[in-house]
Amino acid sequence: MSFAEQLHRLQAFLDADELHDEALDYVAAHGYLTALSICAETVPDREWIDALFAEPPHYADQAQHEEIESTLILLKAHIARQLASDEEFELPCDLDLGDDPDDSELRGWCIGFMEGVFLRESAWFENDEEEVSEMLLPIMVGSGLFDEQPEFADIAADANLMDDMIVQIPEALTALYLLLHAPDEKPAILKPRHH
Known part of the structure; x- marks a missing residue:
């Protein structure tokens, strides 16, 4: 089965109504996996998979169980490769909140991303809190x-400003990835390390 087919089956599974209300749908799961790929601290697969579903989903059988989880892990690796490449990161949805932001896929993606951040909040902010917060801003705004x-509230009330911020999300992701994974590429201020 090709990766595209696996993704298709994963999407059908995550977007089905049977899942727990708190579980992430496909677009939100993509945002969540993007955050996990950016985070400098690796979250164990078991932990993030369980958190993604909120409660164990009802799989048809063990084979489906293994397939869904392995596809999630593959998707996470695929996202990490995308982030590490020089190409602009592509979201699985339009960079647009539309007329009803709460119903937009982009909002779902941003919420999923923030869920991924919350899983290891301290790891995101421990070194460059201000810079990370600034780069996260478009995603935080998008999440509502x-x-x-x-x-x-001020940003959300200004549609043009909102649009300007939302379109910065792909750049922000690449910047965050570099900041958290390749900090040596920028001039570092040497701080004494406390032991």
Whole structure:
């Protein structure tokens, strides 16, 4: 079975209504896996798979169980390769929140991404908190999870600003990946290491 076919079957499985309400659908799972691929700390497969589904899904049989989980792991590796390449990162949805942001796939992708961040929040922010926060901003805005905070509410109220931020997501992902995986490529300020 080709990777495309495996992805197709994964998508059908994740987008089915039978899954737990808290489980991530395909587009949200893609965002989630993107965050996990960017995070400098590796989260064990078992942990992130269980968190993705919220509760164990009902598989038809053991073969389907293995196939879905191995496809998720393959997709995560595929996303990591994309992030590490020089090409612009492609999201599985339009970079547009549309007329009803809550229904848009992009919002789902951003929420999934933030779920991935929350899984290891300290690992994201421990070294370059300000820079990481700045790069995460377009995704945080897209997720709608922070709209109750005044600065986010202001951005959400300005459609043009919102669009400007949303289109920066692919660049932000590449920048975050480089920041968290190849910190030596930028001039580092040497700090004394405390033991």
